[in-house]
Amino acid sequence: MRKIIELKNVSKAFDGQTVLDNVSLDIYDNEFLTLLGPSGCGKTTTLRIIAGFEQPDEGELFFLGEDIAALPPHKRNVNTVFQRYALFPHLNVFENIAFPLREKKVPQDEIREKVTEMLRLVALTGFEKRSVTSLSGGQQQRVAIARALISHPKVLLLDEPLAALDLKLRKDMQQELKGIQKATGITFVFVTHDQEEALSMSDTVVVMSEGRIQQIGTPIDIYNEPKNAFVADFIGESNIVNGVMLADRKVRFSGQVFDCVDEGFGKNEPVDVVVRPEDVLIVPKGQLRGIVTSVTFLGVYYEIIVDIGGFKWMIQTTQFVDVDEEIGLYIEPEAIHIMKKSEYSGMFGDYSSFSNEFDELSDAESEADE
Amino acid sequence: MKEKSNGLRVARRAALGPYGLWALLFIVVPLIFVAYYAFTDNDFRFTTANIVRFFTATSEVDGVITHTYLLIFWRSLKLALISTLICLLMGYPIAYILSRASARTQKILITLIMIPMWMNFLIRTYAWMTILQDTGILNSFLRMLSLRPVHIIGTEGAVVIGMVYDYFPYMILPIYSVMAKMDLKLEEAARDLGCNSFGVLRRVIFPLSLPGVISGITMVLIPSISTFYISQKLGNGKFYLIGDAIEGQYVANNLHFAAAIAFILMVILLIGMALMQRYANSKAAA
Numbered sequence: 001m002r003k004i005i006e007l008k009n010v011s012k013a014f015d016g017q018t019v020l021d022n023v024s025l026d027i028y029d030n031e032f033l034t035l036l037g038p039s040g041c042g043k044t045t046t047l048r049i050i051a052g053f054e055q056p057d058e059g060e061l062f063f064l065g066e067d068i069a070a071l072p073p074h075k076r077n078v079n080t081v082f083q084r085y086a087l088f089p090h091l092n093v094f095e096n097i098a099f100p101l102r103e104k105k106v107p108q109d110e111i112r113e114k115v116t117e118m119l120r121l122v123a124l125t126g127f128e129k130r131s132v133t134s135l136s137g138g139q140q141q142r143v144a145i146a147r148a149l150i151s152h153p154k155v156l157l158l159d160e161p162l163a164a165l166d167l168k169l170r171k172d173m174q175q176e177l178k179g180i181q182k183a184t185g186i187t188f189v190f191v192t193h194d195q196e197e198a199l200s201m202s203d204t205v206v207v208m209s210e211g212r213i214q215q216i217g218t219p220i221d222i223y224n225e226p227k228n229a230f231v232a233d234f235i236g237e238s239n240i241v242n243g244v245m246l247a248d249r250k251v252r253f254s255g256q257v258f259d260c261v262d263e264g265f266g267k268n269e270p271v272d273v274v275v276r277p278e279d280v281l282i283v284p285k286g287q288l289r290g291i292v293t294s295v296t297f298l299g300v301y302y303e304i305i306v307d308i309g310g311f312k313w314m315i316q317t318t319q320f321v322d323v324d325e326e327i328g329l330y331i332e333p334e335a336i337h338i339m340k341k342s343e344y345s346g347m348f349g350d351y352s353s354f355s356n357e358f359d360e361l362s363d364a365e366s367e368a369d370e
Numbered sequence: 371m372k373e374k375s376n377g378l379r380v381a382r383r384a385a386l387g388p389y390g391l392w393a394l395l396f397i398v399v400p401l402i403f404v405a406y407y408a409f410t411d412n413d414f415r416f417t418t419a420n421i422v423r424f425f426t427a428t429s430e431v432d433g434v435i436t437h438t439y440l441l442i443f444w445r446s447l448k449l450a451l452i453s454t455l456i457c458l459l460m461g462y463p464i465a466y467i468l469s470r471a472s473a474r475t476q477k478i479l480i481t482l483i484m485i486p487m488w489m490n491f492l493i494r495t496y497a498w499m500t501i502l503q504d505t506g507i508l509n510s511f512l513r514m515l516s517l518r519p520v521h522i523i524g525t526e527g528a529v530v531i532g533m534v535y536d537y538f539p540y541m542i543l544p545i546y547s548v549m550a551k552m553d554l555k556l557e558e559a560a561r562d563l564g565c566n567s568f569g570v571l572r573r574v575i576f577p578l579s580l581p582g583v584i585s586g587i588t589m590v591l592i593p594s595i596s597t598f599y600i601s602q603k604l605g606n607g608k609f610y611l612i613g614d615a616i617e618g619q620y621v622a623n624n625l626h627f628a629a630a631i632a633f634i635l636m637v638i639l640l641i642g643m644a645l646m647q648r649y650a651n652s653k654a655a656a
Binding site: 147 | 553555556558559560561563565574577
């Protein structure tokens with residue numbers, strides 16, 4: 001695969017506040033790459049550096065092997081879909097989409113042909129004469145995509161493009177964006193704080209936190225093999241407990257010794273142990289025993305919180321259990337994932353203060369921030 | 371809920387009451403009076419003589435017989451257009467820079483722009499007299515630098531300087547307020563889609579700032595076309611403007627003809643404004 005964009009040791013600070021800290025990233029031809037992280041993690045700044053709206057303080061930026069750090073945005077072969085679309089309110093749908101072609105003085109016939117083709121691609125045929133301010137959020141979104149794609153950029157940058165849409169529309173647009181990416185073969189760099197969106201759409205996910213890249217991998221890798229407690233917690237739900245690696249494929253946590261599949265750690269090395277809530281099975285006896293402290297019905301499954309020796313675990317099960325019931329738990333060796341200790345150890349993965357309500361509140365906050 | 375919103379509507383109407391009364395007494399009634407005086411003679415009988423006089427009165431200027439008031443009107447229009455153009459050319463970039471400055475800088479600069487407006491406009495005009503006189507501040511300064519003094523007072527240039535100075539804030543403020551509301555992402559989008567700085571200005575910023583430009587032009591052109599004092603003081607009375615003509619007729623107790631000139635000026639300005647608005651709308655629709 002051909003490397004299209006390469007960031008090399010890029011750092012950036014605003015008013016002395018470090019936003020990007022030594023970020024290196026390769027983006028390949030034809031891939032759907034997602035920058036994922038909470039607000040303030042540096043994902044939008046990374047995107048803006050690629051677009052040319054920000055200059056890196058340090059480091060280099062290559063486009064097909066050529067250093068473009070000093071190139072202004074209008075000379076770069078990348079286009080952006082902005083978070084709130086940034087459509088030109090004084091132009092109609094046709095003229096918004098034709099905007100980049102008019103700048104290049106493309107003949108009128110060709111413009112008409114290309115705009116028509118783009119409108120077909122984003123399913124807005126017949127909307128040419130409409131004012132962009134009269135369109136719904138989803139329709140504005142499509143115009144923004146058509147406008148960014150009409151010059152056939154090598155790379156399309158998308159800055160939280162679905163954040164302003166409601167859930168149902170968001171799901172549809174996810175599919176549609178993925179389809180457009182496949183159909184055009186253009187590299188998409190997509191910024192989001194929604195981990196589900198990242199997992200379902202991307203070929204490559206780049207998890208960022210505090211201006212640094214935490215992990216780069218396929219969605220399956222990121223979910224199954226998180227590198228540290230931050231990634232494990234940010235991607236889906238995780239129980240993260242302190243453990244000690246006794247030997248290859250033997251780990252001790254919560255006072256018990258478990259078989260696992262991880263190797264290559266030092267003898268008696270302290271580690272973080274990740275177990276996904278859906279991987280904990282409720283059994284009559286079990287390796288661990290705990291008291292159920294809360295049960296939430298979520299449709300397909302129950303989400304229960306279990307107190308095991310003072311540490312609260314989250315478990316997702318289709319089996320009904322009652323609050324205060326003592327249950328036995330079993331974890332398969334494949335479901336136990338071992339991570340090296342990191343600066344994030346001990347910060348995540350305990351559900352003692354967990355509530356769905358809190359989770360939603362903090363989500364809404366991070367959306368409002370950006 | 372319904373009752374509350376009804377109550378609100380009533381309250382809003384009531385709040386508009388004093389303004390309505392004010393507008394009636396001080397805008398509508400005087401306008402009716404102007405029209406009434408314009409179309410009547412000294413005995414308040416209907417006549418179009420005043421209107422006709424404006425278009426036909428002649429006098430000898432530099433040995434040439436000219437239409438007195440048409441000449442005055444043309445001169446007023448010319449000086450007002452020059453002043454407006456200068457205000458626009460200087461004010462537009464300032465408004466743009468202002469709207470993109472930090473909030474603190476914006477506040478300070480706006481205050482600086484407004485401060486002269488707090489002073490009486492006669493005093494400001496006198497100040498310009500002392501600056502521009504042949505023995506004034508400007509020429510003293512030039513002499514100090516051993517440069518040749520310039521003769522400005524009593525020229526059309528001096529009148530234009532006075533008008534630009536007086537009406538400049540009225541150009542900056544409406545353009546600034548439109549630009550300050552503009553979404554900065556639009557500029558980035560234009561850049562992203564291939565525009566250099568000039569392209570961003572031409573294709574995005576300028577079309578979107580057009581409503582501010584139109585109201586700025588209106589707010590400068592109209593007072594400067596009907597100004598009278600500036601021309602007397604800075605033009606040494608040599609450039610009789612339409613405002614001076616109205617004032618002169620009024621002072622000479624010729625109220626009906628003064629009203630006729632004012633009425634004609636108003637009609638011309640209204641037509642001009644309507645045309646400009648139409649242009650702006652067609653631009654906005656395109």
